[in-house]
Amino acid sequence: MPASYSRGCAVPRVVRAMLLALLVLITMQDYRGGAQAHERPYFMPSVERDRLHGLISKGGWAKEDYARLKSAASTGDGFAAGFLYALDGDPRDAAIANNGC
Numbered sequence: 001m002p003a004s005y006s007r008g009c010a011v012p013r014v015v016r017a018m019l020l021a022l023l024v025l026i027t028m029q030d031y032r033g034g035a036q037a038h039e040r041p042y043f044m045p046s047v048e049r050d051r052l053h054g055l056i057s058k059g060g061w062a063k064e065d066y067a068r069l070k071s072a073a074s075t076g077d078g079f080a081a082g083f084l085y086a087l088d089g090d091p092r093d094a095a096i097a098n099n100g101c
Contacts, residue, residue: 044086052087 044052055062073081073096081096 049087 052062056066057063069080069084073084073093076096076099078097078099081093084090085093085097
């Protein structure tokens, strides 16, 4: 009886290991596919950039946030500058982001 008990215990472990391996493979494929879907995966896609520029030009709250980010970037906030570089592409923001992060 102990031999059948140990066999019964090993099957769930093997199944769990296979499911975990399958989950890791699926996750890695999705991650790589997302990065390859954009021309510049570490920058903002042009559709999102256009959407945000539209919000900034039309919405008061967006203009205020944009001005706050510009002010923060001008004082050396690397994260704000990095976002603005992704949004506007200004090389000055990239320099601040490289120094500030």
